[in-house]
Amino acid sequence: MTPHNNANPGDFAKTVLMPGDPLRARYIAETYLEAAHLVNDVRGVQGYTGYYKFIPVSVMASGMGIPSISIYAHELFTEYGVENIIRVGTAGALDPEMKVGTVVAGMGACTDSNVISQFGLGVNFAPIADFRLLSAAVEQAKAMNVELQVGNLYSSDLFYDEAGRAIKLEKLGVLAIEMEAAGLYIEAARCKKHALAICSISDNVITGEALDADSRVTRFNEMIITALDTAVAVTRNSME
Numbered sequence: 001m002t003p004h005n006n007a008n009p010g011d012f013a014k015t016v017l018m019p020g021d022p023l024r025a026r027y028i029a030e031t032y033l034e035a036a037h038l039v040n041d042v043r044g045v046q047g048y049t050g051y052y053k054f055i056p057v058s059v060m061a062s063g064m065g066i067p068s069i070s071i072y073a074h075e076l077f078t079e080y081g082v083e084n085i086i087r088v089g090t091a092g093a094l095d096p097e098m099k100v101g102t103v104v105a106g107m108g109a110c111t112d113s114n115v116i117s118q119f120g121l122g123v124n125f126a127p128i129a130d131f132r133l134l135s136a137a138v139e140q141a142k143a144m145n146v147e148l149q150v151g152n153l154y155s156s157d158l159f160y161d162e163a164g165r166a167i168k169l170e171k172l173g174v175l176a177i178e179m180e181a182a183g184l185y186i187e188a189a190r191c192k193k194h195a196l197a198i199c200s201i202s203d204n205v206i207t208g209e210a211l212d213a214d215s216r217v218t219r220f221n222e223m224i225i226t227a228l229d230t231a232v233a234v235t236r237n238s239m240e
Contacts, residue, residue, distance in 0.1 A: 002075045004042055011039035013049055013056035014238075015084040015231040016076055017224070018069070020180065022046050022061040028088075028224055029059050045072070055232045062087070066113045066155060066183030073184050077191035084133060084194045084234060086227045087184055090220075091153065091176035091199035094166055096206040103146055103223050104175050105129070105137050106153035106197040111182035112165060113157045119190075127155075127185035130194035132234060137198060140229040146222050151175040153197060155182035166205055176201060194234075198227050 001007070019025050025046050029036040033050030040047030040060060047060030060076070062069035069087070076082040091104060098104075108128045116125045134150070141148035154169050154177045166177045181197035188195035200223040203210035 002079055004045070004071055005040050005047070005075050005079070006042050007039040007047060007080065009080065011049060012047070012076060012080045012082050013058040014082060015057055015086065015235060016082050017057065017059040017086050017088050017227050017231065018062045018072070018184075019059070019088045020062050020064055025059045025061040032224065032228060033057060033059070052228045053232050055235045057228060057231050058082075062180060065179050066111070066115055066157065069180040070115065070183045070187050073187040073195070074191065077187065077193045082193070084130070084231070085184060085188065086133065086230060087180055087195070087197040087199070088223055088227045089178055089180060089197070089199050090202040091178040092166070093176050093201045093204040094154070094170040094174050094206065096204070098149070098175065098201060098204060100201050100204055100209050100211045102201045103141065103148050103226060104153070104199050104201060105134060105148055105150045106181045106199070107134060107150050109153045109155045109181035109185055109197065110169070110174065111155040111157070113155065113182060115183055116186060125186070127182045127189070129185060129196045130188065133194055133196035133230060136233040137196060137226060137230045140233060141226050144222070144226065144229070146226055148226065149175060153178055153181045153199070155179055170206065177205060196230070198223055
């Protein structure tokens with residue numbers, strides 16, 4: 001057990017889906033996992049383990065922001081034997097041509113966070129996704145006819161940003177803004193594990209377009225199923 005997780009050893013599957021919202025973690029477990037059971041409830045951050053297409057899969061919330069996801073990812077990687085974490089969250093599009101509802105995968109994640117400074121590298125480290133997870137997600141999305149765009153994300157420490165950095169990053173082709181991917185990728189690199197961020201576009205920062213409540217449910221489901229099928233694919237590949 002850890003200060004933030006009261007699960008027992010072996011309670012988590014090798015692959016964990018990680019939404020930000022604890023309620024979305026419960027929704028995924030109750031909607032998609034067979035025999036799902038609660039394994040963690042410290043601070044109301046529910047973690048569940050069950051089966052999807054006969055493959056063990058876990059889901060646990062990360063909370064909001066890089067500090068929060070870094071804590072949970074580190075403990076899952078180092079204390080519970082988790083090999084893969086797939087973030088499933090929302091993001092704001094920075095491309096004016098990108099429609100709300102689009103699913104995006106972060107090949108990389110730039111950030112304004114100072115989290116990498118703890119390593120004293122003296123260089124600008126580039127947080128990137130695990131290629132095996134990313135390529136599996138691309139294949140699963142194709143099989144489902146899900147529109148999946150792959151590119152760079154911006155993981156911001158600020159939700160209300162006076163500097164307007166996100167708008168500037170659109171000039172460099174950054175697809176979308178969110179708050180966790182870079183922290184997850186850095187933690188995976190630190191622990192020599194594997195991570196990927198898949199997000200649903202809930203709004204477009206440039207155009208102001210946003211999904212209504214009903215549409216969000218449908219689009220989130222496309223993202224969730226893509227992530228679950230990715231978990232199944234990488235687990236089966238590791239067994240071969």
